[in-house]
Amino acid sequence: MALRESPFGELKVPLALTAAVALLVAVVVAVALLLSDRRETFQAEAYGVTRQVGDAVAAPVSGAIAAPGRWGGMGLESLRGYFFAVAENRRLKAELKEARQWRDVALALRDTNERYKSLLGLKTEPPIPMVAARTVTDSRGPFANTRLANAGKEAGVKAGNPVMSENGLVGRIIGVTSGASRILLLTDVASRTPVMIDRTNARAILTGDGGPNPKLEYLRGQNPVKDGDRVLTSGDGGVLPRGLPVGTAVKGLDGRWRVVLASDAAPIDFVRILLFQDFSQLANAKELDQMPTPPPSSGGTNVGLVNAPAPAPAPPAAKPAPGPAPAATSVAKTPTVPTVGAKPAPTKPAAATGAKPVAAKPVSPKPVAPRRPATSTAAPPTSAPVSTPPPADAEIPH
Amino acid sequence: MSLSAARPLDPWRWLGLTSLQCVVLTMLFAMPVRVFGLQAPEPVFAMVPAFAWAVIRPSIIAPFALLTIGAFTDILWGSPVGLWSLSLLVAYGTVLTMRNMLVGQSRPMMWAWFAVACAIAELAGFLFTRLDAQASPSLVAVFWQFLATILLYPFAHRLIDRFEDADVRFR
Numbered sequence: 126m127a128l129r130e131s132p133f134g135e136l137k138v139p140l141a142l143t144a145a146v147a148l149l150v151a152v153v154v155a156v157a158l159l160l161s162d163r164r165e166t167f168q169a170e171a172y173g174v175t176r177q178v179g180d181a182v183a184a185p186v187s188g189a190i191a192a193p194g195r196w197g198g199m200g201l202e203s204l205r206g207y208f209f210a211v212a213e214n215r216r217l218k219a220e221l222k223e224a225r226q227w228r229d230v231a232l233a234l235r236d237t238n239e240r241y242k243s244l245l246g247l248k249t250e251p252p253i254p255m256v257a258a259r260t261v262t263d264s265r266g267p268f269a270n271t272r273l274a275n276a277g278k279e280a281g282v283k284a285g286n287p288v289m290s291e292n293g294l295v296g297r298i299i300g301v302t303s304g305a306s307r308i309l310l311l312t313d314v315a316s317r318t319p320v321m322i323d324r325t326n327a328r329a330i331l332t333g334d335g336g337p338n339p340k341l342e343y344l345r346g347q348n349p350v351k352d353g354d355r356v357l358t359s360g361d362g363g364v365l366p367r368g369l370p371v372g373t374a375v376k377g378l379d380g381r382w383r384v385v386l387a388s389d390a391a392p393i394d395f396v397r398i399l400l401f402q403d404f405s406q407l408a409n410a411k412e413l414d415q416m417p418t419p420p421p422s423s424g425g426t427n428v429g430l431v432n433a434p435a436p437a438p439a440p441p442a443a444k445p446a447p448g449p450a451p452a453a454t455s456v457a458k459t460p461t462v463p464t465v466g467a468k469p470a471p472t473k474p475a476a477a478t479g480a481k482p483v484a485a486k487p488v489s490p491k492p493v494a495p496r497r498p499a500t501s502t503a504a505p506p507t508s509a510p511v512s513t514p515p516p517a518d519a520e521i522p523h
Numbered sequence: 524m525s526l527s528a529a530r531p532l533d534p535w536r537w538l539g540l541t542s543l544q545c546v547v548l549t550m551l552f553a554m555p556v557r558v559f560g561l562q563a564p565e566p567v568f569a570m571v572p573a574f575a576w577a578v579i580r581p582s583i584i585a586p587f588a589l590l591t592i593g594a595f596t597d598i599l600w601g602s603p604v605g606l607w608s609l610s611l612l613v614a615y616g617t618v619l620t621m622r623n624m625l626v627g628q629s630r631p632m633m634w635a636w637f638a639v640a641c642a643i644a645e646l647a648g649f650l651f652t653r654l655d656a657q658a659s660p661s662l663v664a665v666f667w668q669f670l671a672t673i674l675l676y677p678f679a680h681r682l683i684d685r686f687e688d689a690d691v692r693f694r
Binding site: 214 | 550551553554555563565567571580581582583584585587589592593594595597598599600601602603604605606608609612613614616619648649650651654656658659660661662664665667670
C-alpha cells in the first residue's frame with residue numbers, strides 16, 4: 126500500500142519532538158537501571174537474574190567465538206616450541222639445577238615446620254579444594270575489569286571464592302550461574318583486597334582503578350614497603366585465605382605504591398577457582414544468634430522444669446554453691462537472672478519435692494563462652510533444667 | 524508515479540543491522556587474548572552508531588536501540604547495568620542537539636566532532652563510575668579507551684555516507 130493511501134499517510138508527526146521524548150524516556154530507563162544495579166555488593170542475591178541469564182548465554186557463545194583465537198594461539202605456541210626447543214632446553218636445565226637446591230632446602234624446612242607444628246599443637250588450615258576453569262570473555266576497560274569463566278554452580282563455585290592463575294591471585298567471584306561465573310579482577314575499580322607486604326608484614330588494601338597496576342592504600346608505619354617487595358593476601362577479614370601471591374610492589378609515576386600483578390605473567394585463558402569458604406560463610410548465623418543457656422544457679426529459681434535442654438557449663442570462675450542445691454519443684458518461681466562469674470547465692474531448698482537436690486558444679490574443662498553477655502535480660506528464665514540428668518562432672522551431694 | 528524515494532528509511536537497515544554488527548564486534552574484542560603479553564585495546568563500538576545515528580536523522584527507535592546495546596555491553600563487560608546505556612545516550616543527545624551544525628562538514632572536522640562525542644561519553648562513564656563505586660577510575664585507562672574508540676570513525680563515516688541522504692525528508 127502506498128504511503129498516501131494509508132489512513133495515517135497524512136498524519137504529520139513532529140519527529141524531532143518525539144525523538145527528544147524518546148531520548149528522555151531512554152535516559153530515565155538507563156538511570157533506573159544504573160540505580161537498581163548493585164554490582165559491587167558482596168552478596169550472592171545482589172547478582173540479579175538479568176546478569177545470571179546474560180552470563181549463562183554469553184559463556185558458551187563467547188567460548189565458541191574465542192575458540193579459533195585459542196586454537197591459533199596454541200598453534201603459534203607449538204611452532205614457537207619447535208623452533209626454540211634448544212634454547213628452552215638450556216633454560217630448563219639451568220632452572221632444574223636451581224630447583225634441586227631449593228628442593229633440599231624445602232624438605233629441611235618442611236621437617237622443621239612439622240616439628241614446630243606438633244610441638245605447638247598448631248591447628249593449620251585445611252587444604253582448599255579448587256576447580257579449573259577457562260575464561261571465555263575478558264573486559265579490560267577503565268570502568269569494568271571482569272572475566273567470565275566457564276565453571277558455575279554445578280562445580281560448587283560460590284560468590285566470594287578467590288580465583289588464581291598459575292602465578293598468583295587474579296580476583297574473586299562476584300556472580301555465579303549454571304555453567305558460568307563472573308570474576309571481578311583485582312584491577313577493577315570496585316575491587317578492594319586486604320594484602321600484606323611479605324618482608325615487613327605491613328598491611329594494606331589493594332585498590333583497583335581500571336589500570337593494569339592496582340594501588341596499595343592505607344599503608345602504615347615507617348617505610349613499610351620498598352621497590353620489589355612481595356605482596357601477599359593477608360587473610361584479614363576472612364574473605365581470602367592468607368598468603369596467596371599477589372605481585373610485587375613498585376613506585377608508580379604518580380608517586381603512589383602500586384603492584385605489578387603476578388598473574389599478568391601467566392596466560393589468561395585458564396584459572397583456578399579456590400572453593401574457599403570464609404568464617405562468615407561457614408558459620409551458622411542462626412545457631413550463633415541463639416541465646417546460650419545460662420549456667421545453672423544454685424538458687425531455687427530454675428526448678429520445676431521437665432525436658433528442658435541440657436545446661437551449658439559455666440565458666441570456671443563461677444564457684445559452686447557451698448550448700449545444698451535447690452530441689453526440683455513443680456512450681457517455677459520467678460527467676461533471678463544469673464550472672465556469669467558471679468558467686469551464686471545459696472538459697473533454701475524447696476520443700477514438697479521428691480527429687481534429690483542437685484547442685485550443678487560448673488567445673489567443665491571447656492567452658493562455653495557465651496556470644497552475648499549472660500547478664501542479658503533476654504535470657505530465658507526457664508532454661509536451667511533440674512529433672513534432666515546432671516552433667517557428668519556435676520557433684521551430687523548426699 | 525512511484526513514491527519510493529519518499530518512503531521512510533527501513534529501520535532494520537540503518538538501526539538493526541548496525542546494532543547487530545556492534546554486538547558481534549564487541550563480543551569479538553572481549554576474547555581473552557593477549558598479543559606478546561600485552562592486552563588488546565577495548566574500543567567502545569557502540570560509539571559509532573551513537574554518533575552516526577544522531578547525524579543521519581532524529582529517530583524514535585535509535586535511543587532505545589542505544590539503550591539495548593549499552594545494556595548488552597554492560598552485561599558482557601560486567602560493568603554496572605545502565606552505565607554504558609546512559610553514557611551513550613548522553614553522547615547521542617549532545618550530537619543530536621548539534622546536528623544542524625554538524626551536517627555537511629568535511630571528514631576531518633567530523634572526525635574531530637566524533638572525538639568530542641567520545642570524550643563526552645568517556646567523561647560521563649567516568650563520573651557515573653565515580654558516583655557508583657565511590658572511587659576514581661584511572662585517567663590513563665580512560666584515555667587509552669578513548670584513543671582506541673576514536674579510531675573507529677571511518678565506520679561512522681561510512682554509515683553517515685550511506686544513510687544521510689537515504690530519506691529525502693531529512694535532506
